[in-house]
Amino acid sequence: MRGSSMTAISMKKLRYIKAELIKNKHALVLLAPFFILFGIFTVIPVFMSVVLSFTYFNMLEMPRWVGWDNYARLFVADDVFLIALKNTFLFAFITGPISYIACFLFAWLINELPPKLRAVLTLILYAPSIAGNTYLIWQTLFSSDSYGYMNSFLVKWGFILEPIQWLQDPRYMLPILMIVQLWLSLGTSFLAFIAGLQNVDRSLYEAGAIDGIRNRWQELWFITLPAMRPQLMFGAVIQITSAFAVAEISIYMIGFPSVDYAAHTIVTHLVDYGTIRFQMGYASAIATILFAIMMGTNLITQKLLRKVGE
Structure with a gap:
């Protein structure tokens, strides 16, 4: 039955x-x-x-099944991967939330301006993310000789006696990369937040005022953010992906590999084994680990965004 x-x-x-x-x-x-x-x-x-990722594959021979050997090698025998893992998490947990909040705050502030001024400021803030010569600007700023803007300023005013090797000293590499990433972070997420703010139904604010909302912060938490959940989720995915997938900035500014692997990330490790050594099975294991990290972070972010406005 x-x-x-x-x-x-x-x-x-x-x-x-x-x-x-x-x-x-x-x-x-x-x-x-x-x-x-x-x-x-x-x-x-x-x-x-x-x-x-469960095979040995060098692109010349047929893949050979090795089971969990690649993953065991990653976490037990590959010290460089552990350095890359630490650098990537440190980079993502600092730049990810800061860039995400900055994207929203700039979009929220710009949204209150007149249309023409808003369009101009949006272009100015968005331009660095699509500029092709970004790395040249920062390399000139942190150049290791006395002609670099940062060294020139510090020497001139007596803060240092000789130029600092900004892009060769492991102590400074990761912080500089974080600064550059934050400068580039006002990209797609920033535009998505502006679009989301433009599409919030204005009648909701009138209804909120009747229901007891008295200031802009209450409007933001109880009306604006819940109405923008799709854009907030989209922006979170973009910022998480860009934070964990950082590689281009490191390769172009610091070099590859970096001194003492101080700026080595999971993606640069993947590039090393996938496009230089052609150990595709091992590179696939690295990519799978990165994919799992991104998926887990996105799921956590989804749960946090569901609580917005509660």
């Missing part, structure tokens, strides 16, 4: 799904190219990477 009722429920669900597919067939046809490309170039490569 119970089995027949379960079958009836399943048939009812299938009929409902079929009816919805027929009802939305035009939308599904339009979305099909995106899903096909997403599956081919994202889902399948991720799945293949996870499978390859």
